Amino acid sequence: MPATHGPQATDLETIARTGGRFRRMAARVPTYLADVRENPAWLPMFLLARTMPFRRAHWLTARRVPPASAAASSIFGKLDAARIADELRRSGICSGLMLPAEIREEIARFGHETPCFGNFERKLEFLASDHEQAERRFGRTILSGHHFERVMQCEAALALQRDPLLLDVARHYLGGEAQIICTRTWWSFPTRSASDADLSRASFKYHFDLDDWRMLKFFFYLTDVDETAGPHVYVRGSHRRRRLKHQLTLLVGHPAGEVLDFYGEENAQALTGSAGFGFVEDPFGFHMGTVATQKPRLMMEVGFGVSRPSRRRYHGEPVIR
Structure with missing residues (x-):
């Protein structure tokens, strides 16, 4: 059969990509229906929170931040929550948080010593140090390993999620009703056998999160992260404006070229650090996790929102009510 080139080839590629997107959307329908049954308010959020007019209208309902009180001291020292919130409003992201050594080491120890679940599948259970053996044993490419509810067994992780600075920042940014909704830890693994299908199912493409009308997420590296360890990338300023095409689709993931052409390649910030x-970000801005090429990455997330949380069936971490 002769090779296909030109416009026809482009059309076929577009059809293939579109078909893949529809298959992924169809696979999520049972999850969406379960979310609606559990929390009917989820549906209008899911449909409307991606549009800027409805999103801005919802931000106007934010409650005023309660007066400062003599809260317990933070493990981060005397950082100014209001100034962090101001930076978030400008760029969507603020870095500069640093975990104390004892907290970092205890969570890292938990991550190394506690079995994780590969690719969000509970049947793929293994220790991070056994990643290569696990790929051979299960006959699968394993790009990630999540600890799910096991993170709640780590006292240092619980201390971090309860730190008063995190809630103070969330309330200054999201409003007085801000509440913690999830905590998770997970590994990202380098692998030599990842296919395009593997990468399309992971978070290795620019996307935005749509789990609530207003959200904020804190991330912490528990291992050294350089360009070879899958650094997180955030497109600064993309939380404040949204291309119309990206508002009128149910898809949250979009090709890198399409995202960077509109929001500016110069605004893509790769976050590396020891x-x-x-760092903390507004996850409505476009972001992605890059592929680890040489070293695994252990990461922790603490998320805040303003609505009653639904079960996170696609992530599996415990919902905190």
Whole structure:
């Protein structure tokens, strides 16, 4: 059969990509239906929170931040939550958080000593140090390993999620109703056998999160992260404006070229740092995890929102009510 070139080839590639997107959307329908049954308010959020007019209208309902009180001291020292929130409003991201050594080491120890679940599948259970053997044993490419509810067994992780600075920043940015909704730890693994299908199912493409009308996420590296360890990338300023095409589709992931052409390649910030490095972002901005090429990455996330959380069936971490 002769090779296909030109416009026809482009059309076929577009059809293939579109077909893949529809298959992924169809696979999520049972999850969406379960979310609606559990929390009917989820549906209008899912449909409307991606559009800027409805999103801005919802931000106007934010409650005023309660007066400062003599809260317990933070493990991060005397950082100014209001100034962090101001930076978040400008760029969507703020770095400079650093975990104390004892907290970082205890969570890292938990990550190394506690079995994780590969690719979000509970039947793929293994220790991070056994990653290569696990790929051979299961006959699968394994790009990630999540600890799911096991993170709640780590006292240092619980201390971090309860730190008063995190809630203070969340309330200054999201409003007085901000509440913690999830905590998770996970590994990202380098692998030599990842296919395009593997990468399309992971978070290795620019996307935005749509789990609530207003959200904030804190991330902390528990291992050293350089360009070879899958650094997180955030497109600064993309939380404040949204291309119309990206508002009128149910898809949250989009090709890198399409995203960077509109929001500016110069605004894509890759976050690298030593173990303990942390940052906070508005996940409505476009972001992605890059593929680890040489070294595994252990990461922790603490998420805040403003609505009653639904179960995170696609992530598996415990919902905190």
